[in-house]
Amino acid sequence: MSNRIFAGNPSSRRLARVSALLAIGLVAWLWPAAWRYVLPALSPHVAVCSAVSLRFASMLFLLSAPMLFLMILRHRFWCRHLCPVGLITETCGKLRRGRKVDDERHTIGKHIRIPSSTGRFLALASLGGSVVGYPLFLWADPLALFSGFCTFSQASAVGLAIVILISIASPGLWCSRICPLGGTQDLMVRLARPNTRGSRNTEVSQRRIFLAAALGAVFSALIPADVLARKRHLRPPGTVDETALKGGCIRCGNCTRSCPSGIIEPSVDSRDVAGFLVPRLKFSRTDYCLEDCNRCGHACPTGVIRPLPLRDKNRHVIGIARIDLSECLLTMDAECGVCVPRCPHGAIVEQFSRQSYTTTLKVIAEKCNGCGACVGICPTKVVTVEAV
Amino acid sequence: MESLSRRSFLRKIALAGATALGPGIVGAGQIYEGSKIVEAERVYRGGPAIIVDGKVIQPRREVPVICETDVLVVGGGCAGVMSALAAARTGAKVTLVERYGCFGGLWTAGLVLIVLATHVEADQGLKKCVRGIGDELLNRLLKIKGGIINQGPGMRDPTSDPEATKYVMAEMLSEAGVDILLNSWVTNAVMEGNSIEGILFESKAGCHAVKAKVVVDASGDGDVFGAAGAEHVRHIHRIGLVHRLGNVDRIAASKSGDKRSSPNLSSNTPLPSVRWVNMQGPQGDCLDIRTLTQCELDGRRAVWEKLKKIQQTPGREQVFMLDTASQLGIRASRTLTGLHEVTFDETMANKKYADVVAIGGAYAFVGNRACQIPYRALVPLKIDNLLATGRCVAADNLMLNYTRLIGPCLVTGHAAGTAAALAVDSKCRPRDADVAKLQRLLKAQGAYLG
Numbered sequence: 001m002s003n004r005i006f007a008g009n010p011s012s013r014r015l016a017r018v019s020a021l022l023a024i025g026l027v028a029w030l031w032p033a034a035w036r037y038v039l040p041a042l043s044p045h046v047a048v049c050s051a052v053s054l055r056f057a058s059m060l061f062l063l064s065a066p067m068l069f070l071m072i073l074r075h076r077f078w079c080r081h082l083c084p085v086g087l088i089t090e091t092c093g094k095l096r097r098g099r100k101v102d103d104e105r106h107t108i109g110k111h112i113r114i115p116s117s118t119g120r121f122l123a124l125a126s127l128g129g130s131v132v133g134y135p136l137f138l139w140a141d142p143l144a145l146f147s148g149f150c151t152f153s154q155a156s157a158v159g160l161a162i163v164i165l166i167s168i169a170s171p172g173l174w175c176s177r178i179c180p181l182g183g184t185q186d187l188m189v190r191l192a193r194p195n196t197r198g199s200r201n202t203e204v205s206q207r208r209i210f211l212a213a214a215l216g217a218v219f220s221a222l223i224p225a226d227v228l229a230r231k232r233h234l235r236p237p238g239t240v241d242e243t244a245l246k247g248g249c250i251r252c253g254n255c256t257r258s259c260p261s262g263i264i265e266p267s268v269d270s271r272d273v274a275g276f277l278v279p280r281l282k283f284s285r286t287d288y289c290l291e292d293c294n295r296c297g298h299a300c301p302t303g304v305i306r307p308l309p310l311r312d313k314n315r316h317v318i319g320i321a322r323i324d325l326s327e328c329l330l331t332m333d334a335e336c337g338v339c340v341p342r343c344p345h346g347a348i349v350e351q352f353s354r355q356s357y358t359t360t361l362k363v364i365a366e367k368c369n370g371c372g373a374c375v376g377i378c379p380t381k382v383v384t385v386e387a388v
Numbered sequence: 389m390e391s392l393s394r395r396s397f398l399r400k401i402a403l404a405g406a407t408a409l410g411p412g413i414v415g416a417g418q419i420y421e422g423s424k425i426v427e428a429e430r431v432y433r434g435g436p437a438i439i440v441d442g443k444v445i446q447p448r449r450e451v452p453v454i455c456e457t458d459v460l461v462v463g464g465g466c467a468g469v470m471s472a473l474a475a476a477r478t479g480a481k482v483t484l485v486e487r488y489g490c491f492g493g494l495w496t497a498g499l500v501l502i503v504l505a506t507h508v509e510a511d512q513g514l515k516k517c518v519r520g521i522g523d524e525l526l527n528r529l530l531k532i533k534g535g536i537i538n539q540g541p542g543m544r545d546p547t548s549d550p551e552a553t554k555y556v557m558a559e560m561l562s563e564a565g566v567d568i569l570l571n572s573w574v575t576n577a578v579m580e581g582n583s584i585e586g587i588l589f590e591s592k593a594g595c596h597a598v599k600a601k602v603v604v605d606a607s608g609d610g611d612v613f614g615a616a617g618a619e620h621v622r623h624i625h626r627i628g629l630v631h632r633l634g635n636v637d638r639i640a641a642s643k644s645g646d647k648r649s650s651p652n653l654s655s656n657t658p659l660p661s662v663r664w665v666n667m668q669g670p671q672g673d674c675l676d677i678r679t680l681t682q683c684e685l686d687g688r689r690a691v692w693e694k695l696k697k698i699q700q701t702p703g704r705e706q707v708f709m710l711d712t713a714s715q716l717g718i719r720a721s722r723t724l725t726g727l728h729e730v731t732f733d734e735t736m737a738n739k740k741y742a743d744v745v746a747i748g749g750a751y752a753f754v755g756n757r758a759c760q761i762p763y764r765a766l767v768p769l770k771i772d773n774l775l776a777t778g779r780c781v782a783a784d785n786l787m788l789n790y791t792r793l794i795g796p797c798l799v800t801g802h803a804a805g806t807a808a809a810l811a812v813d814s815k816c817r818p819r820d821a822d823v824a825k826l827q828r829l830l831k832a833q834g835a836y837l838g
Contacts, residue, residue: 147827284734285736285755286732286733286737329752330668332668333654333665333666333668335504335666335752335789336665336752336753337626337668337789338752338753338786338789341785341786341789342732342786350626350671352626352669352670352671354666354686355668356671357667357686357687357690357693358668359626359668359669359670377732377753378753378788379752379753379755380752
């Protein structure tokens with residue numbers, strides 16, 4: 001059973017999935033604000049692991065409850081009838097001519113055999129890792145991949161592209177054996193209804209469960225702290241510390257979509273591999289982190305960007321503005337100083353010296369939250385926000 | 389007024405005024421003209437102020453009307469001169485009241501000199517935004533030797549000579565037949581309900597009124613709309629005192645040593661041996677007389693201290709102080725609360741206004757972008773027969789750093805003048821003026837409206 005993930009009437013399944021996709025589209029059309037954020041939050045795999053790793057659950061956590069019940073009641077119903085990634089992989093699997101739908105493979109290429117418990121292992125390792133604060137494979141959640149694919153220009157299509165390649169090479173392999181959300185379902189059914197057919201097919205010993213989780217925890221703990229904690233980029237307001245962010249972020253792109261200024265982008269930086277596709281801020285001439293917005297925190301399904309109230313969000317320090325006074329027009333007695341009225345927090349002040357009768361600019365560290373309003377307006381580009 | 393009941397106060401005022409009902413006259417009488425004594429022009433003060441219960445009370449009296457006009461322009465700075473010229477050329481009878489003895493305001497008396505935001509960079513080189521009367525003025529300066537630099541094809545943001553500018557402005561105003569009142573400081577508005585009917589100004593001849601159908605406030609500080617009770621925003625900004633240095637061509641470069649450690653001699657002017665030096669100065673309320681006084685005193689001292697250092701630098705001993713500005717560099721004081729406010733966000737979004745009447749060129753913080761200013765930014769919310777122009781048009785506290793530049797002031801000045809004349813001609817309030825017709829007129833006068 002577990003290997004026959006695409007068993008049953010293929011056309012009715014396809015109908016269900018396409019309808020599900022259309023339903024998503026319809027919701028998107030009717031209720032554009034909400035649909036963009038809910039998809040990754042539906043996954044119990046994401047919800048549980050991120051809640052454990054952050055010791056915190058946002059309101060979006062509740063969105064995973066329906067799927068949790070569905071999983072327990074109807075094992076793998078989600079995979080067969082609703083999952084958008086399932087639709088993609090199944091379609092891709094049929095690309096090769098002469099291949100039957102249920103012709104599932106268990107190897108990548110000819111030799112690399114993927115054990116049927118891989119998905120369960122990934123889910124457990126993520127859970128184990130999240131106990132020590134770094135959920136290892138959270139990013140591999142199919143809903144996160146699909147959501148990320150919908151958001152990011154090129155970068156995060158990578159994850160879904162790999163899934164597609166796997167599906168073309170070995171149809172059904174991703175869904176039946178690798179998918180951590182699938183693995184989570186197997187585990188949930190075993191836990192909640194130990195004697196049903198689905199659970200018997202996904203038998204895993206207690207020892208193995210413990211081992212997988214322990215392995216995830218140990219591995220997470222072993223990742224050199226400085227690799228994860230090194231802050232290279234400015235993060236959205238309210239983000240948890242770098243380590244938790246890099247582990248807990250599922251790269252779903254909700255924050256990118258939610259940002260009205262469009263300043264949140266997935267990071268692609270060869271010097272920050274652990275932070276691949278983790279959101280970072282990039283200020284432009286007019287766009288900065290608005291003082292009346294905290295949408296990214298409320299859109300984050302994992303809570304790595306905390307849903308702070310507006311007041312607290314504005315107090316969260318993204319970074320601190322630095323002005324290179326050697327190139328600052330005002331300091332050179334030229335007409336400027338526009339960063340002063342631009343700053344929504346009154347953090348940049350003119351400092352007049354009666355002695356030299358010159359004016360220079362100063363950033364008041366206690367008032368600056370690194371929103372970046374000053375960055376774009378500077379005509380000589382000497383204002384930057386530095387991570388702290 | 390706690391010690392004075394309203395009734396007794398009014399009685400005392402009436403007593404004080406009784407001596408001077410009708411145009412109040414002090415110093416009327418005789419005057420020496422050479423060896424002869426002749427009848428003198430009257431000085432209208434309405435009698436001296438008096439002390440009533442320890443309070444200084446101004447006499448209540450009728451103010452003589454020196455003239456009645458169609459369009460009254462208050463302030464002879466770059467925006468005011470443009471307004472007066474535009475209104476006169478559109479066919480209105482124009483009076484221009486200026487507090488100093490020359491035209492140009494901060495451009496000339498304030499020694500700002502550089503005309504910023506005149507062009508934008510386009511695909512085929514530079515595109516001129518400041519056209520029409522402003523450009524005509526700049527081109528006339530070009531005909532004067534040492535009148536202007538960086539003006540002409542392929543050049544932008546010219547720097548003019550202040551004396552040449554004063555002269556050309558006066559010539560242009562005379563040619564256009566504008567009635568000019570110099571050395572006249574506008575002190576108050578004359579109102580009838582929500583409608584401005586004229587202004588009061590003080591001069592050596594005392595207090596006079598000018599009655600007008602439309603008043604253009606080109607005072608920079610918004611003195612007229614401030615007095616008329618129009619809604620406005622006040623600003624604290626830097627107050628500088630700029631100066632010019634002479635003999636900079638006698639600097640022996642070989643002796644001056646390390647360039648970076650030597651004092652900054654700022655930018656070129658049309659005069660070969662003269663450089664112009666900017667000053668930021670302290671932030672202050674430009675409507676506070678103690679602040680202004682202190683800025684004059686401190687600024688002058690600072691400029692001289694700076695010069696001493698320059699003169700002590702080897703090779704620069706010959707540098708001298710040519711002049712300091714006759715008026716402080718006031719950057720912002722009041723801005724009108726208009727029917728529409730020019731905002732940074734709209735400007736950055738390249739907002740196009742259906743009622744655009746002025747377009748300025750590129751400038752540092754707005755980038756390479758032609759910035760539109762709508763007619764509504766010149767029109768007060770409530771007060772009728774009044775238009776604002778120049779530095780005090782409706783702009784947010786970022787964009788006022790753009791609208792205060794000479795380039796934008798030239799174009800808003802032109803727009804306000806033509807609009808005022810159009811309103812007079814159509815016998816309507818400026819707020820009801822036909823904007824499409826205004827735009828046609830402006831275009832016919834050479835203005836660039838996109």
